Amino acid sequence: MNNENTQTTADRPMQSITVDNLLINFTTEFQRVWTCNSSTAKPCAFWRPTPAPDLLPGYFPLGDVAISGDGNINGGRIVAVVCEGPAASADAQRGKALSPPEDFEQVWSDTGSNPAGGTLWLPLAQEGYVALGLVCSINDEKPSLNAVRCVREDLVTAASVGALIWDDQGSRANQGFSVWSVDPPLAEAGEINFAPGTFVSSNNHDRPVTDVEVYSLRMQIPVEINPGPELPILSGFAAPEAHEPTQPTQVAKLPWFAVEDHGQPPAQRLRESPYYYLQRTDRYVLIGSSHNQGDKNSLVTWTLRRVKSRRDMRLFTRISAVQIPNAWPLPGSDVERPIKFSAKLSEEFTHTQTSISGWTTPDIGAVAANVAKNTMMALYQLQSNYDLWRENRTETAINFMYSDSKSLCWLQYPPEDATEGLATPTPVAELPQLPELPEVPEVPEVPELSEVPDITNTAP
Structure with missing residues (x-):
């Protein structure tokens, strides 16, 4: 296990992208949650976006970031973070843009590897909301419900599984596992679809093709x-x-x-x-x-x-x-x-x-x-x-x-x-x-x- 709090501070936040009552911004600041440093497996690291509260107050990650290798991504990687905005929809029945997950479901544990200690979790969204990424934790401890936010399903668009980021071949874990990036769909005229920077998983080393929900963010070009x-x-x-x-x-x-x-x-x-x-x-x-x-x-x-x-x-x-x-x-x-x-x-x-x-x-x-x-x-x-x-x-x-x-x-x-x-x-x-x-x-x-x-x- 390796925890770091190294951060870089942006000069100023950008004006947030507004999609109905969802605010989207970006951060270059992360905290390392867990590192796979098994001598027999390829190295990897899982990082949590940590937007500076003085620059982006009220902003939450959509999921953790997975990288192959063990480099420090602070200041070099950029991912989306989200915040609840003022109600803008004419349909008041739609409700808030964001919701904390109701619970987490464990999708992988590195039990059996040497050393062991990492687990990955899928946020379970309440009805009408979707999770856009997975969350990492140490040992079998569930992440906090405030670790991420789920997004109202009408504010995102279906995406596809992208390139392989990391798999646990050689880790000797009891369960095979791999993590993959998210590719946004082709944009319609006047729109931008973009990936949140999170990842999806497979319970083996093959690209997931079924039983995986993949989403990206979307916006109108003003x-x-x-x-x-x-x-x-x-x-x-x-x-x-x-x-x-x-x-x-x-x-x-x-x-x-x-x-x-x-x-x-x-x-x-x-x-x-x-x-x-x-x-x-x-x-x-x-x-x-x-x-x-x-x-x-x-x-x-x-x-x-x-x-x-x-x-x-x-x-x-x-x-x-x-x-x-x-x-x-x-x-x-x-x-x-x-x-x-x-x-x-x-x-x-x-x-x-x-x-x-x-x-x-x-x-x-x-x-x-x-x-x-x-x-x-x-x-x-x-x-x-x-x-x-x-x-x-x-x-x-x-x-x-x-x-x-x-x-x-x-x-x-x-x-x-x-x-x-x-x-x-x-x-x-x-x-x-x-x-x-x-x-x-x-x-x-x-x-x-x-x-x-x-x-x-x-x-x-």
């Missing part, structure tokens, strides 16, 4: 929506410039673990930028205008500017890990992350209410319109610029832009009901697709933002 830009108004025979936006149109708030920030370890991101802000700023851009001063209709054609750049998108994802418009990280990714998660931005935020093809297909190359006699016509396009910011308002990654053929806006003066013979503007054949910019080579480290060369959306 999006602040501001009024969109106003479409310019033609009040004469001159096309006005569109007003520059004074604020982002939409802002998605992403927790620290869903964004990569090169050069900043996870614990530093949690302290210094617990949230990142992906801003979408919409603006109307004048594509072209024509004043037909003749006495006959006139056919005019305008070429659309190239806005989307696949190179910009790839570079943005390489730096930040954020995928547009898909879920991230990609299934099968072997990158080790501080919190296992799956995230996907909302369809409204990514312009994918009907299809994601707008991000992958080339833009319409040109559009044409019949401009009636003595008529002014102007073509505007709604374009969206995406920027990723840290909490201290410094920019990370690079920005990128989006537009599609559905965002074209035609204006005319005098208004249509005052003109004759006006034909509906229609797109003409697409221009030849411009060649792709070459792949950006992999680099060991991404330079600071100030050193990244300017990248434009103009193809070669």
Whole structure:
């Protein structure tokens, strides 16, 4: 047995994630409960999250943390902790978000190993609540009912068994045993599913496939929506410039673990930028205008500017890990992350209410319109610029832009009901697709933002 109280103190707690009346935060502070130091088995250790009461008062673990090996995880491992929040649900019948377990059921004892002394316990949740992890204790002593909290079942989502953490092969214990991580499910649009950092068990050395309930936490991605830009108004025979936006149109708030920030370890991101802000700023851009001063209709054609750049998108994802418009990280990714998660931005935020093809297909190359006699016509396009910011308002990654053929806006003066013979503007054949910019080579480290060369959306 080995007990430690070594702790590291974060500079300040992050603003908690709120899911109905459940508050979720994170800790880097742990107390070692038990170490398997048998000479014949692989070493392992079980740690209890111990959020500092002055920083996170009222927060409880969801279960203990299991590691292979015997290293000190304080300051290096990050797991979720939970707290009861103010009632937010319109349905008062749902009750509190958290509940202590009613009891514990022993699922393993290392009796028979040398030396013996550790046991693992499953919290038994009251009806309507679920346990998200196991709890370790010394000898056969049951854990305290205040060791963990169970969560109301509508506040979590079903997950799956992940990778093997440790098994007791060679321990000579009377009962075989193994512990496994938790993998969250693929996120739906506008949501993040993330693992609590706990573990599940099997009464042998095989992956558990039945009789095991696995859960992960979930949250909505908060999006602040501001009024969109106003479409310019033609009040004469001159096309006005569109007003520059004074604020982002939409802002998605992403927790620290869903964004990569090169050069900043996870614990530093949690302290210094617990949230990142992906801003979408919409603006109307004048594509072209024509004043037909003749006495006959006139056919005019305008070429659309190239806005989307696949190179910009790839570079943005390489730096930040954020995928547009898909879920991230990609299934099968072997990158080790501080919190296992799956995230996907909302369809409204990514312009994918009907299809994601707008991000992958080339833009319409040109559009044409019949401009009636003595008529002014102007073509505007709604374009969206995406920027990723840290909490201290410094920019990370690079920005990128989006537009599609559905965002074209035609204006005319005098208004249509005052003109004759006006034909509906229609797109003409697409221009030849411009060649792709070459792949950006992999680099060991991404330079600071100030050193990244300017990248434009103009193809070669």
